[in-house]
Amino acid sequence: MSIEVRQLSFRYGKKAALKDVDFSLESGQFCALLGPNGAGKSTLFALLTRLYAMQNGSIVLNDLDLQKHPTQVMQQLGVVFQQSTLDLDLSVQQNLAYHASLHGLCGTQARLRIAEELQRMDMSNRAHDKVRALNGGHRRRVEIARALLHQPSVLLLDEPTTGLDPKARKALNHYVRQLCADTQLTVLWATHLIDEILPEDRVLLIHQGQLLSSGTGHDLCELSNKQHLADAFEYLTQQTDTAA
Amino acid sequence: MKISLTHYWYCFRGILTREYLRFIQQRTRFFSALVRPLLWLVVFAAGFRAALGIAIIEPYETYITYEVYIAPGLCCMILLFNGMQSSLSMVYDREMGSMRVLLMSPLPRWFLLVCKLISIALVSLLQVYAFLIIALLVAVEPPLWGYLSVLPALLLVAVMLGAIGLFISSWIKQLENFAGVMNFVIFPMFFLSSALYPLWKMQEASEWIYWICIANPFTYAVELVRHALYLKFDSVAFSVTLATTLVFSVLAITGFNPQRAAAGTGKKPN
Missing domain, CATH: 3.40.50.300 (P-loop containing nucleotide triphosphate hydrolases)
Known part of the structure; x- marks a missing residue:
């Protein structure tokens, strides 16, 4: 189970x-x-x-x-909360890197995982955009990518x-x-x-x-x-x- | 996967980086935090310069202007406002979302909170140094090495004030907004200390105010910073500041309860 x-x-x-x-x-x-x-x-x-x-x-x-x-x-455990918990003023990459570090991923390993998850979400081209610039659906995708970073x-x-x-x-x-x-x-x-x-x-x-x-x-x-x-x-x- | 020491280090680095990135994104907050102590330094101190004679007191070796006297207290004022504001927002409203993300880390909760307090403290130091640089314009000129020797003192004081803020937010339900904290914590702590007047002046004015100042940990924080800025070490101030930091850190961490925080926002989970 x-x-x-x-x-x-x-x-x-x-x-x-x-x-x-x-x-x-x-x-x-x-x-x-x-x-x-x-x-x-x-x-x-x-x-x-x-x-x-x-x-x-x-x-x-x-x-x-x-x-x-x-x-x-x-x-x-990966979690997506009801209310958005992304930092709006930070980029997608920065938000994901923060989460990766909380789970002990850093440097190359973190960058690879972030790239993988963003690609899976079809969000690779938005990595350096500020979260504020994303629409609601894309923000949710970023949150799911974030929740999956530590596999x-x-x-x-x-x-x-x-x-x-x-x-x-x-x-x-x-x-x-x-x-x-x-x-x-x-x-x-x-x-x-x-x-x-x-x-x-x-x-x-x-x-x-x-x-x-x-x-x-x-x-x-x-x-x-x-x-x-x-x-x-x-x-x-x-x-x-x-x-x- | 086993948690190793590098996990802890990466985690701390991540939390610190995030605080720094948020700090540089919020330039207006940075400038408004600088305006308050600068007004005190330039306007308040100018008015009091003539009214208040300062005798030669430790750690100064000559007669000093009032600006020189209150500068360390104003450094601590920056840390006081930042510490209270950050801790309050850790528990309530705006930061609650990011606290949830933080608490999803597999690392122990006490470690995450300590990292958060230290990171907030380190970022606050940038504001203090910016203030000290501007203070050069009004002839507040500590010895060059003083800028370095004051660093650990400022860091300890910043952590102490952050821990007190977190303790207050976690334990005292009535003080759940910043106005309440300002009236009942920040102002009494600041005014009833040696930040604005030396303790002997306080004693001249009123014996009981003097004793309140003696009992106020902020007095020791200010004296620690004042001495460190002039390359002196005040062991009593250091001991009291360290002990206060430890006691309030333990109380704040044991009292931190995200459940109460969620209820405090009025967004009680359904």
């Missing part, structure tokens, strides 16, 4: 943000983390990336427990299409799927947008801090007796609202 999350719970004071979340992902899998705003997706990401201290449960990445082996786990085995993307137009959203989604297929990268793609998910995708449906389903999009439709994923999503989240 690439990621194993067991009995993960988290509270902000008295308010429970995650309740006994339990799932595992296989290597090379594209998995959507679907949930409305406030469902607990970003909290889950903050725990997976060690930004928040764990309160209950465990997170294991490639057989390494995050709490016991934080260094090794972080080496295998992680797992890529976490927290609502990466926020602020992008439909065309750029589609292109980015397609690109990450291709990356997943080509490199055996495990991808966890958090979103609240149904159109970013294919029926055959593995979907973790999260709502009010609870994992409602962890099968494929098809399974979700079957579970709710609906034909379309959007209807299934609405039905399942509404049911939880009623129960609450």
